Structure formats: C-alpha cells, structure tokens
Amino acid sequence: MADSASSISPSSKELRSDMTMATNIARAAASAANSNTSGVRLVYSTSSTWPFSPSSSSSSSTNTIDIAVLDSSFNPPSRAHLALLLSPPILARPKRTYDGHLLLFSTQNADKGSGKPGDASLSQRVEMMTLMAKDVERIQSASGYPANVAVGLVDKPLIFAKSTLTWDLLKQQQSHDQHSRAAAASPRLHWVVGFDTLYRVFQLKYYASAPEFEQQCSQFFEKERTTFVCARRDPSSYPQTAADGEEQGGDAKEKARRGEDKLLESEYVAPWVREGSIGMLDIDPEQAKMSSTRIRSLLKDESVGEDGKREQLRGLVPPSLVEYLIESRVYRDDGV
Numbered sequence: 407m408a409d410s411a412s413s414i415s416p417s418s419k420e421l422r423s424d425m426t427m428a429t430n431i432a433r434a435a436a437s438a439a440n441s442n443t444s445g446v447r448l449v450y451s452t453s454s455t456w457p458f459s460p461s462s463s464s465s466s467s468t469n470t471i472d473i474a475v476l477d478s479s480f481n482p483p484s485r486a487h488l489a490l491l492l493s494p495p496i497l498a499r500p501k502r503t504y505d506g507h508l509l510l511f512s513t514q515n516a517d518k519g520s521g522k523p524g525d526a527s528l529s530q531r532v533e534m535m536t537l538m539a540k541d542v543e544r545i546q547s548a549s550g551y552p553a554n555v556a557v558g559l560v561d562k563p564l565i566f567a568k569s570t571l572t573w574d575l576l577k578q579q580q581s582h583d584q585h586s587r588a589a590a591a592s593p594r595l596h597w598v599v600g601f602d603t604l605y606r607v608f609q610l611k612y613y614a615s616a617p618e619f620e621q622q623c624s625q626f627f628e629k630e631r632t633t634f635v636c637a638r639r640d641p642s643s644y645p646q647t648a649a650d651g652e653e654q655g656g657d658a659k660e661k662a663r664r665g666e667d668k669l670l671e672s673e674y675v676a677p678w679v680r681e682g683s684i685g686m687l688d689i690d691p692e693q694a695k696m697s698s699t700r701i702r703s704l705l706k707d708e709s710v711g712e713d714g715k716r717e718q719l720r721g722l723v724p725p726s727l728v729e730y731l732i733e734s735r736v737y738r739d740d741g742v
C-alpha cells in the first residue's frame with residue numbers, strides 16, 4: 407500500500423487547488439483556535455457525515471467502522487507517517503483497508519508543551535495535514551477503496567484522553583444521523599503509532615496514579631474496544647527509550663528489538679497483547695528510518711540547493727508536501 411503513494415502525485419492543477427483549500431482551512435482553524443471549545447474539532451473531512459459515509463458502511467463486511475488514527479506533530483509529516491496511516495488493518499481482519507482515516511494534531515504536546523521556536527505554526531501544520539489528507543484520498547481511490555478521511559485538532563496531550571474525546575465525537579456524529587445505517591454501526595479506533603509512542607503511553611509518570619492509569623486502560627481497551635497498531639521503528643530515527651538503554655550488547659537494532667519484546671511482555675502491556683488489542687507491524691525498512699527531525703534538518707541545510715532538496719523530499723514526504731515545503735520556506739526562515 408505504501409508503494410502506491412509513489413504513483414499518485416497530484417497534477418499541478420490539483421495541487422494548486424488543494425493548496426488554496428488547505429490555506430483557507432488553516433486560516434479558519436487558526437482563527438477558531440482561541441475559542442473555548444474543548445474536544446476534537448474536525449477542520450476537514452471527505453464528507454460531512456465522516457466517518458459514517460454511506461460508502462464506508464456499505465463496504466464493510468461487518469457492522470464495525472474501523473478507523474485508523476494517526477496522532478502526530480505533523481512537523482512535517484513523512485512517508486513513514488503515510489505508511490502508518492495506510493497500513494493494513496491488522497487488528498480488523500479480514501478487511502483490506504480501514505473504513506476511515508483520521509489525522510489528529512494535539513495543540514498541547516505531552517513533553518514539549520505548545521512547541522519550540524522554529525517549529526511549524528498551527529496554520530502550517532493544518533495546511534500540511536490537509537494536503538496529506540488529500541494524498542490519502544487519492545491513494546485510496548487509486549487502490550479501488552473508498553476515501554473517507556478527516557483532519558482534527560484536540561487540546562489534550564495524552565492518547566487515552568484524546569481517544570475518549572475522539573470516541574465522544576463519533577458518538578455525537580452518530581446521534582445526528584439516527585435514520586441511516588450509521589446509527590447501527592459501531593465505530594472502532596485503531597491508533598497507528600511507532601514504538602517510541604507505545605512505550606510512552608505505558609509510562610506511569612504521565613498519569614496521576616496507578617489506579618487512574620488502569621482505569622484509563624480499561625476505558626480505552628475494554629469499554630471503547632480501541633487498539634494500538636505499533637510499527638517497529640529503526641532506532642536511528644528516534645531518541646533511545648529507557649527500554650533500549652537497559653539492554654546490553656549487540657547492535658542498536660537488536661537492542662531495540664529486545665526493548666520492544668520487554669515492553670510487550672511487561673505487566674501492564676502483556677494482557678492487551680494477548681487480547682489482540684495491541685499488534686506489531688513492520689513497515690518498509692527505509693521508511694522505518696525516517697523522522698520529522700531529519701526532514702527539518704534537510705530543509706534548514708544551506709549546503710543543499712532547492713533542486714537537491716526537492717529531489718530528496720520526494721522520497722521523504724507525502725507527494726503533495728514536496729512543493730509545499732519548498733514554497734512555504736517553513737523551518738528555513740526566522741534563523742532556526
């Protein structure tokens with residue numbers, strides 16, 4: 407599926423029209439950012455009834471609507487993020503694709519607050535998310551699947567809380583649509599994450615107490631039937647987790663693999679692995695090495711010219727992002 411991304415570059419007319427739409431959406435999202443609403447706010451969706459489009463419910467062989475959630479800083483999105491979002495629904499077999507896709511950005515990060523100077527602004531992230539959503543729509547259609555994508559913003563940093571807010575939004579959308587097939591469908595969220603994120607979700611330091619963490623696990627896995635689909639990440643692409651650091655000897659990849667096994671076998675994680683609520687995924691090894699940090703460094707690198715940057719970006723970011731990153735000069739100005 408990730409390979410099909412290479413063959414769906416938008417025409418320049420499509421790209422211009424998507425960029426204009428993305429800018430308008432970003433403007434509206436930024437001007438509403440200070441309003442006091444909490445929860446998940448959709449700023450773009452393929453259809454107004456997302457995720458309950460008629461095509462998604464009728465194409466499902468079960469009455470469950472399985473939705474992949476890519477929760478990211480979008481700073482900027484990479485081909486690895488695209489591969490995660492378009493990965494096969496390993497915990498929703500025999501489906502060959504998710505019924506819906508959600509790109510979600512938290513305006514508050516668990517470890518970095520509201521961001522670092524030199525990061526992309528909220529408007530730029532919404533623009534990039536919208537362009538990526540349009541790429542996902544094109545890839546799904548080119549693969550013969552219905553396109554059913556949304557872009558959302560949320561003001562909570564931790565996944566369990568964000569997931570419940572996403573769940574609340576789905577229930578709300580469903581209650582507006584009493585008479586369609588959607589009313590009988592049961593949505594299920596699948597958080598597509600890399601190993602570093604799965605590791606952090608299970609660190610007690612993020613929660614007020616162990617009982618509160620356990621209550622949130624139970625709400626996420628049991629009440630809402632949500633899952634984690636976790637991609638193995640090349641250790642060169644992210645700062646070491648404590649789990650990797652404790653492992654002695656061997657090369658970095660072996661250490662990372664042992665760190666993964668250790669987490670999956672640990673007290674708080676193993677029961678959900680056994681239940682089939684956490685699954686591991688291998689993505690393309692080149693994509694597993696990617697990080698947003700590396701893409702930001704490339705964009706800032708004054709020794710690489712515009713054509714060189716464009717060439718490298720083609721392999722690193724979703725198709726519509728290549729021109730956007732060059733033209734917007736994001737990460738390059740302001741001396742950062």
Ligand SMILES: Nc1ncnc2c1ncn2[C@@H]1O[C@H](COP(=O)(O)OP(=O)(O)OP(=O)(O)O)[C@@H](O)[C@H]1O
Binds near residue numbers: 481601696698
């Ligand atoms: N190369 C990759 N392989 C597998 N998962 C990845 C990869 N890159 C990012 N992810 C996952 O995608 C999700 C969003 O990641 P995030 O936006 O923090 O990107 P990042 O590349 O890690 O960013 P940065 O380099 O700025 O820290 C996380 O769950 C992360 O683990």
Ligand SMILES: NC(=O)c1ccc[n+]([C@@H]2O[C@H](COP(=O)(O)O)[C@@H](O)[C@H]2O)c1
Binds near residue numbers: 565606
């Ligand atoms: N305990 C948690 O739920 C927890 C902690 C830290 C990061 N995260 C997630 O990891 C994702 C990536 O975070 P960074 O941008 O900090 O790498 C974030 O979107 C966040 O949701 C979750």
